Amino acid sequence: MELVNIYESENHETCSQYDKIGLNRDGDTYADKDRKLSYTEERARNQRGLSIGNKCVVLSTVCFSLMCIFLVAAIVVLHIKLMAEREVQATHMLQSSSRDQREKDLLQNSFNSLTQKKLELETRVKDLTAEKTQLQSNFSSLSQNKLELETRVKDLTAEKTQLQSSFSSLSQNKLELETRVKDLSAEKTQLQSSFSSLSQMKLELETRVKDLTAEKTQLQSSFSSVSQKKLELETRVKDLTAEKDQLQSSFSSVSQTKLELETRVKDLTAEKTQLQSSFSSVSQKKLELETRVKDLTAEKTQLQSSFSSLSQKKLELETRVKDLTAEKTQLQSDFRVKKLELEHRVTSLSEELKKEASKRDVLFISTEKKSWSESRQYCMERGADLIIIKSEEKQRNIFSLVKERVWIGLSDIENEGIMKWVDNSPLNQGFWLKGEPNDQGGTEDCIELMPSNPVLNNWNDLPCSEKREFICEK
Ligand SMILES: [Ca+2]
């Protein structure tokens, strides 16, 4: 404290000295000096302005003044320097003493606080001892708990491992499900589009169903009318079947009659032969009778000589001759009638035979095989042509006659697909094999009848160059 006072008194003195030389403690020395210089210069300038004649004197005075000023300034500067060093030393000393005092206070405070802290720590030690006891008991219970927890941790670890595997499998499942969801979404989109298209289709189908229902109603009415018609046709078919049976029986009876007639013709032919022989014998008899008449005439002549005696005999004989002549006439007329009858019969039989023969000549079934054109040429050379079949009856008759495949007079040689008979008439009704005519290979233009097939389905087109038997018709 004493040291501090000494420094303070010294400092006060120094400050008083500073005031004497016109400088303050804040270091305004240079400013005052400049001010003084400015003032001096101004004054010198004034002096120069006032007395230009005393220039040299003034100049020397000024120089002297300036030198003095510089000297004073140098002294002031040195003094200031010294004072500053002193001040720095004093400041240092002041600062160290104040630092010691502060440290002492601080130490006292620290001591007080440490004492306080020691008490607190003692209390704290007591508390901690109690706490330690409690912590030991806690530690034992915690050890127990730790063991339990370790067991629990193991279990949980195992459980965790299991859960991790479950999690990984579930993650896999999730990924699969996500993929599945994507697929299902795509499928759903597709199904929605399908659904919309199906809805559209359903509407169309409903419209179609309505149309079809209307059509069905119409068809049902048509069906009922057709059924009615079918019943009528069935009745008609039954009638026709009965008629056909009747015609077949008629045909068989006619065939029987024909056979009887043929037998009759044979008998009549035999009778005719017999009659011819009778006629020749009668002729012979006539000749004999004529001879006899001659003889009788000779006898008459002979008897005329013995007329008287034989007149009676002659009359008798004449009567006899007349009788014989009448008998002869009768025989001759009978003969003529018989002859006429026979001649008529022969004529009718001849005509019948001619008809039969002509019938046989109308159809000619060849035994050799030729191409269609050769077959036609063959028929035409005999005043005929290949057969034309324009009715079911004729088809049936021809079918019953042939045993081999035969050419008929039908072809599409001129215009492909347009069938024409050999008399240039068009085809109206054909008895084709199923699938024919097919113009296979584009070369089948001539028509054959194949008797190995059903009676009304046996025509086929095939190349005209093939060799077949054939039927000519006049
Ligand atoms: Ca053809």
Ligand SMILES: [Ca+2]
């Ligand atoms: Ca064919």
